[in-house]
């Protein structure tokens with residue numbers, strides 16, 4: 111794609127002109143497409159003067175941090191630090207039930223951990239961020255419903271607090287253009303087509319209080335959802351698909367035994383921009399397979415339900 115190739119060339123040129131030779135740039139990597147594209151562009155422009163930081167907050171999906179580190183260091187020789195902060199995040203989330211409280215704790219803890227790492231790099235003067243055009247407009251003139259209802263999205267306040275200058279190479283792009291740039295840059299499909307994943311991660315999908323056991327049940331269930339969406343070729347046809355662990359137990363039966371165990375909800379939606387959404391009309395056989403696998407393979411779950419609510423009035427996430 112010619113226009114994307116020229117975007118990439120111009121962008122690399124601009125970055126080189128903007129950032130003096132003796133200054134370093136720091137970038138938070140999440141494994142999502144935006145931060146990955148930013149990192150690869152910066153890396154092409156300034157090489158090892160870009161320092162990427164991936165914070166494991168303890169509420170990532172199964173194997174997620176390792177997969178991200180592996181795929182990015184394998185494909186692109188990125189300067190990437192994997193910070194294992196699971197215990198810190200989980201101890202602060204201990205006993206917390208309120209969704210907004212969870213978001214705040216995760217947001218603040220992220221800033222704290224990120225800041226500490228960034229400060230340990232000499233001559234860091236810049237923060238690279240994956241701000242897109244819709245974020246730019248939204249922050250000046252318009253707040254979408256979810257921005258108001260849930261304290262949203264990428265953690266604000268970092269640049270001001272750390273006194274860093276911002277480099278935002280995607281400021282003029284829409285999501286579909288970012289995908290084209292990503293393809294052009296040779297970023298793997300698993301990242302290009304990855305579903306959106308909230309900053310507060312699985313913390314807002316374990317409804318109610320978070321414990322290591324409950325997180326593990328959700329991780330195993332969610333992994334089955336992801337696998338089955340891939341296997342059936344439905345992964346790229348839906349906007350987002352995931353599991354949610356409910357804060358209740360229900361009665362079931364196994365052999366001659368009564369069971370009393372957890373309920374997992376499936377949330378699989380179609381959407382164009384996450385502002386509105388509807389539940390995906392996914393074939394019942396696939397739902398059946400997901401349900402059977404979760405109940406058979408995930409210890410502690412005896413019931414799976416499918417969420418058939420649209421947004422509005424529901425939201426995509428349950429918290």
Ligand code: XMP
Pocket residue numbers: 213256260261262263264306307308309310350384385421424425426427428
């Ligand atoms: P809702 O639940 O508001 O979600 O319909 C809309 C989109 O935003 C994602 N989402 C979040 N992303 N931090 C994020 O970075 C958050 O706190 C957050 N809450 C929801 C959600 O996954 C969906 O794509």
